[in-house]
Amino acid sequence: MSTGRVNPAHRLEDQGIEGLGHVFYNLIEPQLVEQAVQRGEGHIGKGGAIMVSTGTHTGRSPKDKFVVRTPDVEDTIWWENNKPMDPAAFDVLYADMLEHMKGKDYFVEDLFGGADPAHRLDVRMITELAWHALFIRHMLRRPEREELDSFAPEFTIINCPSFKADPARHGCRSETVIALNFTRKLILIGGTEYAGENKKSVFTLLNYILPGKDVMAMHCSANHAPNNPVDTAVFFGLSGTGKTTLSADPSRVLIGDDEHGWSEKGTFNFEGGCYAKTINLSPVAEPEIFATTSMFSTVVENMVWDEDTLDLDFADDSLTPNMRCAYPLHYISNASETALGGHPKNIIMLTSDAFGVLPPIARLTPAQAMYHFLSGFTSKVAGTERGVVHPEPTFSTCFGAPFMPRRPEVYGNLLRDKIAKHGATCWLVNTGWTGGPYGEGERMPIKETRTLLAAALDGSLSDVEYRKDPNFGFEVPMHVQDVPDVLLDPRRTWNDHAAYDEQATKLVKMFAENFEQYIDFVDDDVKAIKLG
Numbered sequence: 001m002s003t004g005r006v007n008p009a010h011r012l013e014d015q016g017i018e019g020l021g022h023v024f025y026n027l028i029e030p031q032l033v034e035q036a037v038q039r040g041e042g043h044i045g046k047g048g049a050i051m052v053s054t055g056t057h058t059g060r061s062p063k064d065k066f067v068v069r070t071p072d073v074e075d076t077i078w079w080e081n082n083k084p085m086d087p088a089a090f091d092v093l094y095a096d097m098l099e100h101m102k103g104k105d106y107f108v109e110d111l112f113g114g115a116d117p118a119h120r121l122d123v124r125m126i127t128e129l130a131w132h133a134l135f136i137r138h139m140l141r142r143p144e145r146e147e148l149d150s151f152a153p154e155f156t157i158i159n160c161p162s163f164k165a166d167p168a169r170h171g172c173r174s175e176t177v178i179a180l181n182f183t184r185k186l187i188l189i190g191g192t193e194y195a196g197e198n199k200k201s202v203f204t205l206l207n208y209i210l211p212g213k214d215v216m217a218m219h220c221s222a223n224h225a226p227n228n229p230v231d232t233a234v235f236f237g238l239s240g241t242g243k244t245t246l247s248a249d250p251s252r253v254l255i256g257d258d259e260h261g262w263s264e265k266g267t268f269n270f271e272g273g274c275y276a277k278t279i280n281l282s283p284v285a286e287p288e289i290f291a292t293t294s295m296f297s298t299v300v301e302n303m304v305w306d307e308d309t310l311d312l313d314f315a316d317d318s319l320t321p322n323m324r325c326a327y328p329l330h331y332i333s334n335a336s337e338t339a340l341g342g343h344p345k346n347i348i349m350l351t352s353d354a355f356g357v358l359p360p361i362a363r364l365t366p367a368q369a370m371y372h373f374l375s376g377f378t379s380k381v382a383g384t385e386r387g388v389v390h391p392e393p394t395f396s397t398c399f400g401a402p403f404m405p406r407r408p409e410v411y412g413n414l415l416r417d418k419i420a421k422h423g424a425t426c427w428l429v430n431t432g433w434t435g436g437p438y439g440e441g442e443r444m445p446i447k448e449t450r451t452l453l454a455a456a457l458d459g460s461l462s463d464v465e466y467r468k469d470p471n472f473g474f475e476v477p478m479h480v481q482d483v484p485d486v487l488l489d490p491r492r493t494w495n496d497h498a499a500y501d502e503q504a505t506k507l508v509k510m511f512a513e514n515f516e517q518y519i520d521f522v523d524d525d526v527k528a529i530k531l532g
């Protein structure tokens with residue numbers, strides 16, 4: 001049995017998926033909320049949000065993510081960063097998953113990944129959980145209802161949390177598996193309910209496909225000046241660095257909070273929704289995002305609430321510090337209707353430096369931008385990946401190593417050429433620690449970060465006085481209106497200057513050691529960068 005709207009030529013049976021219980025095709029938000037509640041998957045919260053919890057897995061499981069090693073992708077995948085799965089093991093996994101799915105109800109959502117029709121991917125998401133269908137409906141882009149009648153899925157993702165993988169049979173590591181098969185155009189997810197796996201799988205797909213079409217794929221948020229998409233800014237950053245927070249800026253138009261492409265025409269969001277962290281979410285510092293937590297059908301994931309008032313407790317991280325809400329872009333009032341932007345005029349690389357060494361903002365030469373893009377220095381925040389319990393310094397190339405199927409130089413060279421062609425100005429912004437390292441200093445105040453960004457984006461930093469950072473060689477402004485001078489010089493924010501110098505020397509060494517892996521393929525201007 002099935003209900004809902006679907007292309008009659010592309011039903012699940014047509015792709016060999018048979019014997020399921022009831023199949024719900026392309027339900028819309030109210031129907032999915034109703035299904036989720038009826039099935040006991042969650043509770044209705046304030047304003048009609050839906051509150052769910054995901055059990056054991058409350059963050060991504062990067063160690064359980066695999067790329068199937070088929071001949072077509074053998075030469076293009078960066079195997080040092082992507083774990084291979086044997087094609088035969090994948091086939092067994094698929095057969096076992098289909099067997100497991102028999103008799104159970106499933107939800108199908110046919111959606112687009114990519115706001116630019118020239119580069120979008122038609123994705124079919126098949127989920128066991130109604131709320132996962134709702135989540136992906138929020139996160140990806142919805143075809144018009146009429147377009148569903150001719151929708152032909154290019155890639156299919158099946159997410160079946162109740163399926164437990166068997167490492168011996170399936171060539172994986174645990175009961176949890178995320179397996180990407182570029183040849184069969186299929187992604188299988190089992191043994192985890194964390195919704196972020198769904199969107200990051202689509203991201204990984206696009207990160208593979210788009211560079212082949214000369215389109216740069218970026219782990220970044222994006223916004224543009226009011227009525228002026230030519231003035232676009234992108235904000236690269238690993239999880240927790242502030243992409244979502246800083247792109248939701250009431251004085252600019254939000255293009256998207258996490259995944260974008262940069263084509264010959266400009267930037268485009270891959271998605272149609274946002275996935276914000278809600279830990280300590282402040283109605284004062286982040287009013288736009290705060291408001292979405294009580295809007296109809298927003299998915300509130302892993303939050304604790306008051307039984308009596310249904311008030312969400314933003315401070316209670318007892319389920320996970322990686323608590324989240326997912327909502328469509330238009331829930332942010334100043335969001336772009338098209339999710340398209342121009343060529344970035346400013347490129348911001350966000351880093352959350354747990355050492356408290358990097359300045360709150362620095363201007364980068366194109367060579368320095370390449371250096372920092374390939375380095376991808378930041379810290380992993382607690383909770384987004386399994387096993388991370390406090391900020392852990394890391395080098396995550398392209399500011400998103402877990403989602404990059406190709407070699408870093410592929411993304412690096414694309415970005416280098418686009419920066420050169422369009423003359424973008426690049427900045428490094430530390431949203432991490434100031435006044436000392438994690439545990440001693442404090443997190444950079446959001447207000448100051450916003451003020452610095454506003455100054456960078458409106459051009460007021462173009463001709464102020466800069467000093468050259470003695471450790472990294474980039475330029476740091478001396479004075480910025482409404483920001484205390486001392487904050488601009490991290491060394492001065494530390495009580496113990498010698499301790500700062502020692503920490504900075506250590507960090508410089510870490511950078512240099514990490515960069516050795518890239519030195520052979522970067523241009524001479526990047527090779528010539530000497531730190532310390």
Ligand SMILES: Nc1ncnc2c1ncn2[C@@H]1O[C@H](COP(=O)(O)OP(=O)(O)O)[C@@H](O)[C@H]1O
Nearest residue numbers: 239240241242243244245277431444445446449
């Ligand atoms: N100076 C700052 N800039 C940005 N975010 C900050 C800052 N200080 C604290 N935060 C907090 O850090 C988190 C940034 O997370 P988020 O914007 O979701 O990152 P991303 O989207 O890159 O994963 C939010 O919880 C935000 O409230």
Ligand SMILES: C=C(OP(=O)(O)O)C(=O)O
Nearest residue numbers: 060196238239240258384
């Ligand atoms: C959803 C995620 O991305 P981000 O934290 O960058 O929003 C994630 O890393 O699981």
Ligand SMILES: [Mn+2]
Nearest residue numbers: 243244258275
């Ligand atoms: Mn985010």
